[in-house]
Amino acid sequence: MDQLPRVLFSELKIKQRVQELGATIGFDYKGKELTVISVLKGSFIFFADLIRQLDLPISCEFMGVSSYGNKTTSTGEVKLTLDLTEPLNGKHVIIVEDIVDTGLTMQYLINNLQTRKPATLKTCALLVKPDCLKCDVHIDYIGFNLGKEFVVGYGLDYAGLYRHLPYIGILENADY
Ligand code: PRP
DSSP states (O other): OOSOOEEEEOHHHHHHHHHHHHHHHHHHTTTSOEEEEEEETTTHHHHHHHHTTOOSOEEEEEEEEEEOSOSSOOOSOEEEEEOOSSOOTTOEEEEEEEEESSSHHHHHHHHHHHTTOOSEEEEEEEEEOGGGOOSOOOOSEEEEEOOSOOEEBTTBOBTTBOTTOSSEEEOTTOOO
C-alpha cells in the first residue's frame, strides 16, 4: 500500500454522523426490539460502530452477497453467499450497508428479505451515490451522499485492501 487515500470523511466526522444515525434509529424504534443485518464484507466496521450507538434490544445478523462483474462495476446479478441464521417473521429489521452505488445489491436484499415476512423492513447505508443509482431503491437512513468518487476505508476496499483505515478516502491515480 504505497499510496494513502485523500481524506474525504475524517474519523471524527464519521463518528459524529454515526452517533446521529444511532440517535435517530433509537428514537424511531423506541420500545421495540430490532434485528440489524450487516451485509458483508463492507459494512462490518460501520455496523459495529452503529449498533453500539443503539439503546435498544438488538439482534445482530449477517448476510453475505457478491455481485458478478469486475471490481468497480456491478452487473446487477447478485448472489447470496451467506444467509441469516434466524427467521425474520414478525421482526423489525434494518439492513445495514456501507455503500449503495447502483442500488442493485440493496434492491436484491429488500426483495429477498421481504419474502421472509418481517413486521417492518428499513434500509441504512453510510454512503449513497445518488447519481449512480440504476434502480428505484429507498434508503431510510443515510450517512453521507457522495458523487461518483471511488472511495475506500472504514470497511470499503479496493482489491481487498484499505478496509481497516479509520477514515473514508479517495484513492487517486488508482488503476480502476
Ligand atoms: C459493495 C457494498 C454493497 C455493494 C453496493 O460490496 O458493500 O454491498 O457493493 O453496490 P451496488 O449498489 O452497485 O450494488 P462489494 O460487492 O464491493 O463487496 P464487499 O462488501 O465484500 O466489499
